[in-house]
Amino acid sequence: MSKIKTDICVIGGGSGGLSVAAGAVQMGARVVLVEGHKMGGDCLNYGCVPSKALLSQAKAVKARGIAPTAADFKAAMAHVKATIATIAPHDSVERFEGLGVLVMQGYARFVSPTEIDVEGTSIRARRFVVATGSRALVPPIPGLDAVPHMTNETLFDQTDCPGHLLIIGAGPIGLEMAQAHRRLGARVTVIEGAQALGRDDPEAAAIVLEALRSEGIEIIEQAQVERVGGRAGAVEVQVKGGTIFAGTHLLIAVGRQPNLDRLDLDKAGIRYDRAGIKVDAGLRSTNRRVYAIGDVAGQGQFTHLAGYHAGVVIRSMLFGLPAKAKGDHIPHVTFTDPELASIGLDEKAARKKFGGGVSVHKIGYDQIDRAQAEGQTTGFLKLVVARGRPVGVTVVGAQAGEVIAPYALAIANNLKLSAIAATVLPYPTLAEIGKRAAGAYFSPKLFDNINVKRVVGVVQRWLP
DSSP: OEEEEEEEEEEOOSHHHHHHHHHHHHTTOOEEEEESSOTTHHHHHTSHHHHHHHHHHHHHHHHHTSOOOHHHHHHHHHHHHHHHHHHGGGGSHHHHHHHTOEEEESOEEEEETTEEEETTEEEEEEEEEEOOOEEEOOOOOTTGGGSOOBOHHHHTTOOSOOSEEEEEOOSHHHHHHHHHHHHTTOEEEEEOSSOTTTTSOHHHHHHHHHHHHHTTOEEEOSOOEEEEEEETTEEEEEETTSOEEEESEEEEOSOEEEOOTTSOGGGGTOOEETTEEOOOTTSBOSSTTEEEOGGGGTSOOOHHHHHHHHHHHHHHHHHOOOOOOOOTTOOEEEOSSSEEEEEEOOHHHHHHHHOSSEEEEEEEGGGOHHHHHHTOOOOEEEEEEETTEEEEEEEEETTHHHHTHHHHHHHHTTOOHHHHHTOOOOSSOTTHHHHHHHHHHHHHHHHSOHHHHHHHHHHHHHOO
16 A cells, blocks of 8 residues: 655545645645545536536527527537536646646545545545535435436536426526526426525515516425426426426436545544534534535535635644634525525624614615616615624625625625725626615715704805
């Protein structure tokens, strides 16, 4: 058995793991990166990149204003593959070896608190970072194992548009792919056991759901799936109460589960549960040599969260500085059309945390000149303010993921709302909606304040 000793061993070549490996090696640490499947992880190969590439093509087809064809679907999937291929070199073995990282291709398993085995090679490290990500959760629905079905890992292998796509799960993934397939020619039915977009602001979610339904997507809520049956090309989903939905294809989009099963974490003294590895505020596991980041840390399943976690553990591992991961400044976006973005606390959570002094300010897209000019007036920005600082924002509407960016900056850096109000934005832009919301907070303090009016009156009498 060959043996390797290193400063840092990163297990998982997805977004978070690659960020740690690249950052650490360029700052002088010896780094080994272990990846058992594809470099770039889920985000590049099965998640963020292909889904957004497919959505972009579907949007273009809809904008064309004529019925989609079979060729449109093939072209969209070709674009997905081309997009992955264009980005892949940035995440490749060759690039990371060029940076000085030793890349081991194989699955890792712990054999002790200080050592892993990678298919016959022993690796000892001062610190380990587990960044193995997550995979689609396939629930134990009776009959599902005997019926052809897709997850996000197989969805993009299609070459022909489904006739009628059934989707179990009305979260972000399910609804994004519902809209993409509908715009590319499929009939789509989404079946949700609880409430569609149930983790989002209900008022904002309602706007998204109305838009999807207006495009012909059937969304069934409060429908617990009891069984699945049928065969390739003729799938049936039965829900509680006996209703049966029939389609040609089935996509499972009910959530994700962390990739832990190959790691033999018990041998390293690492505690974990179904949500992921148990970590402290600094992302350290119960084995002080081992950190966990990204999806596997059980704190959220976003690529940008994994990148943030990478920065936290690099600070701790390389410089020995205290570093804690926060969660209240992490935004998330559902990339439907319209988009739905949010960050921080909603009004109820803000009042529970801060008590009095919480205010909510809502500005509609129809109040923004750029939105009027482009005919994109559906939606709003809702701002939650506590003690003069923004603590939560929801945006639903065109480019919501871009519009929310200034507030992501403000909340991450604990800025006062006056920083947003004082910012000069180019006109006309959709981003003005954020400044308009800040103005809605300050306006009563200036325009409805009798003391302000008295001061102005005195100054006007005395000015030369």
